[in-house]
Amino acid sequence: xxxxxxxxxxxxxxxxxxxxxxxxxxxxxxxxxxxxxxxxxxxxxxxxxxxxxxxxxxxxxxxxxxxxxxxxxxxxxxxxxxxxxxxxxxxxxxxxxxxxxxxxxxxxxxxxxxxxxxxxxxxxxxxxxxxxxxxxxxxxxxxxxxxxxxxxxxxxxxxxxxxxxxxxxxxxxxxxxxxxxxxxxxxxxxxxxxxxxxxxxxxxxxxxxxxxxxxxxxxxxxxxxxxxxxxxxxxxxxxxxxxxxxxxxxxxxxxxxxxxxxxxxxxxxxxxxxxxxxxxxxxxxxxxxxxxxxxxxxxxxxxxxxxxxxxxxxxxxxxxxxxxxxxxxxxxxxxxxxxxxxxxxxxxxxxxxxxxxxxxxxxxxxxxxxxxxxxxx
Amino acid sequence: xxxxxxxxxxxxxxxxxxxxxxxxxxxxxxxxxxxxxxxxxxxxxxxxxxxxxxxxxxxxxxxxxxxxxxxxxxxxxxxxxxxxxxxxxxxxxxxxxxxxxxxxxxxxxxxxxxxxxxxxxxxxxxxxxxxxxxxxxxxxxxxxxxxxxxxxxxxxxxxxxxxxxxxxxxxxxxxxxxxxxxxxxxxxxxxxxxxxxxxxxxxxxxxxxxxxxxxxxxxxxxxxxxxxxxxxxxxxxxxxxxxxxxxxxxxxxxxxxxxxxxxxxxxxxxxxxxxxxxxxxxxxxxxxxxxxxxxxxxxxxxxxxxxxxxxxxxxxxxxxxxxxxxxxxxxxxxxxxxxxxxxxxxxxxxxxxxxxxxxxxxxxxxxxxxxxxxxxx
Numbered sequence: 001x002x003x004x005x006x007x008x009x010x011x012x013x014x015x016x017x018x019x020x021x022x023x024x025x026x027x028x029x030x031x032x033x034x035x036x037x038x039x040x041x042x043x044x045x046x047x048x049x050x051x052x053x054x055x056x057x058x059x060x061x062x063x064x065x066x067x068x069x070x071x072x073x074x075x076x077x078x079x080x081x082x083x084x085x086x087x088x089x090x091x092x093x094x095x096x097x098x099x100x101x102x103x104x105x106x107x108x109x110x111x112x113x114x115x116x117x118x119x120x121x122x123x124x125x126x127x128x129x130x131x132x133x134x135x136x137x138x139x140x141x142x143x144x145x146x147x148x149x150x151x152x153x154x155x156x157x158x159x160x161x162x163x164x165x166x167x168x169x170x171x172x173x174x175x176x177x178x179x180x181x182x183x184x185x186x187x188x189x190x191x192x193x194x195x196x197x198x199x200x201x202x203x204x205x206x207x208x209x210x211x212x213x214x215x216x217x218x219x220x221x222x223x224x225x226x227x228x229x230x231x232x233x234x235x236x237x238x239x240x241x242x243x244x245x246x247x248x249x250x251x252x253x254x255x256x257x258x259x260x261x262x263x264x265x266x267x268x269x270x271x272x273x274x275x276x277x278x279x280x281x282x283x284x285x286x287x288x289x290x291x292x293x294x295x296x297x298x299x300x301x302x303x304x305x306x307x308x309x310x311x312x313x314x315x316x317x318x319x320x321x322x323x324x325x326x327x328x329x330x331x332x333x334x335x336x337x338x339x340x341x342x343x344x345x346x347x348x349x350x351x352x353x354x355x356x357x358x359x360x361x362x363x364x365x366x367x368x369x370x371x372x373x374x375x376x377x
Numbered sequence: 378x379x380x381x382x383x384x385x386x387x388x389x390x391x392x393x394x395x396x397x398x399x400x401x402x403x404x405x406x407x408x409x410x411x412x413x414x415x416x417x418x419x420x421x422x423x424x425x426x427x428x429x430x431x432x433x434x435x436x437x438x439x440x441x442x443x444x445x446x447x448x449x450x451x452x453x454x455x456x457x458x459x460x461x462x463x464x465x466x467x468x469x470x471x472x473x474x475x476x477x478x479x480x481x482x483x484x485x486x487x488x489x490x491x492x493x494x495x496x497x498x499x500x501x502x503x504x505x506x507x508x509x510x511x512x513x514x515x516x517x518x519x520x521x522x523x524x525x526x527x528x529x530x531x532x533x534x535x536x537x538x539x540x541x542x543x544x545x546x547x548x549x550x551x552x553x554x555x556x557x558x559x560x561x562x563x564x565x566x567x568x569x570x571x572x573x574x575x576x577x578x579x580x581x582x583x584x585x586x587x588x589x590x591x592x593x594x595x596x597x598x599x600x601x602x603x604x605x606x607x608x609x610x611x612x613x614x615x616x617x618x619x620x621x622x623x624x625x626x627x628x629x630x631x632x633x634x635x636x637x638x639x640x641x642x643x644x645x646x647x648x649x650x651x652x653x654x655x656x657x658x659x660x661x662x663x664x665x666x667x668x669x670x671x672x673x674x675x676x677x678x679x680x681x682x683x684x685x686x687x688x689x690x691x692x693x694x695x696x697x698x699x700x701x702x703x704x705x706x707x708x709x710x711x712x713x714x715x716x717x718x719x720x721x722x723x724x725x726x727x728x729x730x731x732x733x734x735x736x737x738x739x740x741x742x743x744x745x746x747x748x749x750x751x752x753x754x
Contacts, residue, residue, distance in 0.1 A: 040702040041695070047706065070698040074674055078694060086690045296447065299455055313463045317455060318418070321447040325417040328705055329424065 002212040004143055004185035006031075006244040006265070010354065016236055016263035017353045022058075022244055024090040024142040025183055026082065029057040031244065031265040032349055034256060034342045035092060037273065040065050041075070041085040044273045045328070045335045048087045053309070054336065055343045058090035058142075060268040063135055064099030067125075068118050072138040080140030092143040092268070094248070095132045095174075097189075098217070101150040109149065111166065129173040137180050145215060146174040148189045153222045160193035167191050168205045175209060187213040187246065194227055196234050203235050207243075214239060215246040216264075220255070229258055236263040253282060253345055253369065257362050260349045272338035277331045279323045282341040286370040290316050290334065291323040302333075308340035309333075379589040381520055381562035383408075383621040383642070389730050393613055393640035396730045399435075399621055401467040401519040402560055403459065406434040408621065408642040409726055411633060411719045412469060414650060417442050418452070418462040421650045422705070422712045425464045430686070431713065432720045435467035435519075437645040440512055441476030444502075445495050449515040457517030469520040469645070471625070472509045472551075474566075475594070478527040486526065488543065506550040514557050522592060523551040525566040530599045537570035544568050545582045552586060564590040564623065567612060571604055576612050584617055591616060592623035593641075597632070606635055613640040630659060630722055630746065634739050637726045649715035654708045656700045659718040663747040667693050667711065668700035679710075685717035686710075 003025050010019040022029040036043045036051060039062045043051055051059065061081060066072060078084040081091055100107060104116035113128030132147035147170050149163040171188050178186045188211035192198030206214060216235065219228045232247070239245055244265045250256070251269020259267060272282070279291030283303035288295075290302060301311035302319065310319070310333040322330035352361040380402050387396040399406040413420045413428060416439045420428055428436065438458060443449060455461040458468055477484060481493035490505030509524035524547050526540040548565050555563045565588035569575030583591060593612065596605045609624070616622055621642045627633070628646020636644060649659070656668030660680035665672075667679060678688035679696065687696070687710040699707035729738040 040698075040704055042699055042702075042704045042706045045705040045709075047709070065702075069702055070673065070694070074694060074698075077674060078676055078692065084692075084695055086695075297451055297454060315455060315461075317447070317451060318461055318463075321417070321451070322419055325419075325442075325446055327417055327419045328422040328708060329419045331705060332422075332424070332709075 002181060002185050003183050004212055004244075006213065006242060008241060011241075012353050012356065012358060014356055015261040015358055017260050017349075017358050018241075018263055018265060019350055019353045020244070020265055022090075022265070024058070026088060026090040026142055027057060029090060030350055032256075032260045032346055032353075033058060033266055034251065034346045035060045035266060035268040036339050037061075037268055037270045038085070038087075039270070040069070041081060043339075044277065045332045046339070048085070050336060051087075051339070052089070054340045055347070056089070056339065058092060059087065060092045060094065061085075061139070061141065062096070062099060063093045063132065063139065063145075064096035064103070066093075066139060067096060067135050068120055072135045076138040076140075082140065090143070091141040092246075093136050093139055093141040093145065095136065095145040095147040095189075096127055097132070097145070097148040098150050098249070100127055111169075129170040130177045133174045133177040133186070137178070137184065140184065142184060143213065144178070144184050144186050146171040146186060146189050146211075148191055148217055150221075151191070151193050151218055153194070155193050157193070157195055157198070160195055160198055164192050164198050164202055168202070171206060171209060175211070185212040187211055187215050189215045189217045189248075190235060190239075191218050193218060194223060194231060199231060199235050200238065203238050207240055211243070213244040213246060215248050215266075217248050219247065220249045220269075225255065225258075228255070229262065232259065232262040232264070239263070251342065253342065253365065256342065256345060257349060257358075257365055260353070261358060261362065272342050273335050276334035276338045279320075279330070279334065281334050281337050284368060288316075290319050292320070295320045302337050303341070306337065306341065306344075308337050310337040310340075379558060379562050380560050381589055381621075383590065383619060385618060387731065388618070389733065389735060391733055392638045392735055394637050394726075394730045394735050395618075395640055395642060396727055397621070397642055399467075399642070401435070403465060403467040403519055404434060406467060407727055409633075409637045409723055409730075410435060410643055411628065411723045412437045412643060412645040413716050414438075414645055414647045415462070415464075416647070417446070418458060420716070421654065422709045423716070425462070427713060428464075428716070429466070431717045432724070433466070433716065435469060436464065437469045437471065438462075438516070438518065439473070439476060440470045440509065440516065440522075441473035441480070443470075443516060444473060444512050445497055449512045453515040453517075459517065467520070468518040469623075470513050470516055470518040470522065472513065472522040472524040472566075473504055474509070474522075474525040475527050475626070477504055488546075506547040507554045510551045510554040510563070514555070514561065517561065519561060520590065521555070521561050521563050523548040523563060523566050523588075525568055525594055527598075528568070528570050528595055530571070532570050534570070534572050534575070537572055537575055541569050541575050541579055545579070548583060548586060548588075552588070562589040564588055564592050566592045566594045566625075567616075568595050570595060571600060571608060573611050576608060577615065580612050580615050588620070590621040590623065592625050592643075594625050596624065597626045597646075602632065602635075605632070606639065609636065609639040609641070616640075628719065630719065630742070633719065633722060634726060634735075634742055637730070638735060638739065649719050650712050653711035653715045656697075656707070656711065658711050658714050661745060665693075667696050669697075672697045679714050680718070683714065683718065683721075685714050687714040687717075
């Protein structure tokens with residue numbers, strides 16, 4: 001039996017949205033779910049206890065980063081990633097594919113694998129599908145990812161097709177390598193650029209391999225949002241109903257709603273944590289740059305409709321002061337709030353799927369949040 | 378009645394140590410006590426809840442810094458410093474004197490006050506004793522300090538005498554200015570450099586003014602520790618028994634013990650928080666630079682004898698990784714541990730005063746901690 005299984009609770013009639021439960025070795029997770037990102041075995045600024053308090057059930061960590069530093073051997077020696085970072089809920093690791101293609105400046109792609117240089121010290125490394133899985137086996141996350149080739153945007157069709165076929169061959173090698181199926185589930189990744197036939201081909205060939213879950217890669221990489229939504233509209237209807245669908249790297253509030261509407265079950269993104277550290281927070285009425293001057297004497301909470309720890313106890317004026325004074329607590333409070341905001345949004349999304357009011361939620365959100373189409377692109 | 382009063386619980390017979398309770402508008406505080414420093418209205422990296430969990434009963438904040446940024450008017454508008462920073466236990470603010478003399482590069486000392494340039498933007502400011510008290514009245518801390526002239530080390534006797542007399546005249550002006558005595562208590566500051574007669578003169582003239590408490594300034598400014606201890610040996614025996622004595626800027630573990638032995642009731646220092654952010658932690662066996670390579674695969678806690686949150690849940694290997702990876706959680710965990718270590722040391726000191734075993738505690742500490750006399754100088 002697979003370590004991770006998906007239980008479909010309810011299929012929306014008004015949209016393609018699904019309500020489900022992801023059963024993992026480290027607990028059950030109601031879906032659709034947002035996964036905060038802990039790139040280097042830490043969700044930036046946060047403790048695991050705070051993430052639990054917020055309601056996070058699963059976090060993502062990055063294989064590439066942990067391989068580079070501290071190295072998967074140390075984490076394995078520590079008893080695995082859960083124990084190393086003191087997190088006893090579920091973890092998902094990516095395969096390193098995305099980072100190899102986005103962070104490393106010198107890389108050489110061959111059928112066997114990819115040679116790349118570390119973004120830290122320029123040292124040379126060679127990743128293969130086998131190695132990506134072995135590293136993830138050492139890390140021990142509940143959900144692990146196939147090693148894939150990530151395309152730039154835009155990308156011509158010939159190359160997209162070539163890369164897609166290689167990604168499928170690599171997925172087979174990943175599956176053959178992965179031995180730890182009772183503790184960790186290996187997900188396949190749907191690629192194919194912004195080309196409908198390639199995306200459909202990818203869905204077909206990946207689902208033929210019968211992975212316990214599928215992620216959708218190669219989106220949110222600079223393309224307009226409407227193109228991302230179009231790609232989702234092509235592929236989620238033909239993806240298996242009994243497997244979870246994970247849209248990689250997506251996390252702006254509007255995209256979470258639009259993704260859920262299109263049948264996505266899992267999301268991850270550094271957006272809430274990254275913008276928090278720059279002094280930007282989500283609010284019910286749109287984004288707010290709390291470090292800006294207008295908030296110097298604004299004694300209201302970050303978001304007047306939020307009941308998170310930061311909003312219950314601190315004013316915009318105080319948090320702005322902390323940002324101006326370079327106090328670490330600034331980043332902590334903004335991060336706490338932003339993750340809370342998204343986790344809470346996912347709760348509202350699940351409630352709306354249950355009640356059949358997801359489209360209403362979307363309309364209200366756009367009206368109130370003051371959505372700008374180009375805002376997060 | 379003074380806002381803050383000192384209740385002597387027990388006078389040690391083996392040393393000059395005292396066990397007491399400081400009654401403040403924001404709670405009672407067992408003394409001797411260590412006060413973590415929240416320079417800019419935040420104890421760096423920490424939330425108030427964490428400080429409470431650790432057992433901190435009073436923190437210090439800096440008038441100079443808050444005057445410069447965000448400005449005392451904003452804090453007053455917010456309802457005072459307690460409310461601004463969400464801390465409902467006691468606060469002590471210094472007068473800004475030390476910072477004016479140590480941080481500001483261009484200053485001009487006159488009888489009326491001191492002109493100095495902001496360390497942030499070079500803007501010119503003028504502090505008088507009256508202004509220092511008015512700012513502290515706006516901030517609203519439980520304990521506030523007289524504006525004093527801080528000497529460098531070494532300093533010739535003629536100047537030390539001149540500065541001391543001015544500090545005494547300034548103290549009178551501070552006392553005359555301070556109107557808020559039922560909510561805030563103004564402490565006098567003993568100066569006089571490293572000269573016995575000047576220190577004794579300072580004690581006499583300050584105690585004649587009958588402040589509700591006295592701090593000892595001008596120590597821990599670069600002089601050898603034995604000189605600091607000698608100064609304390611001169612003055613604490615002649616200080617009033619019914620008033621608290623606060624040794625400013627002192628916070629290394631050995632100095633806390635030696636200070637308590639000499640009858641000090643209150644301490645503050647940035648040491649635990651500052652070294653934490655650089656990757657250094659206190660342990661029962663001396664300081665440990667956890668960011669160093671030997672800890673890469675050390676899965677023991679920071680201090681095997683510590684039961685703080687950081688030591689219960691994380692390894693040296695993990696915390697080292699966080700430091701190497703520039704993760705904010707590194708500074709959080711090290712800071713939490715270091716403050717806990719000192720708060721816990723003060724508990725042991727109080728217990729030893731109660732049991733008449735403080736000298737034994739000192740001997741055991743030096744033996745185990747591996748004290749190096751020059752270590753913290």
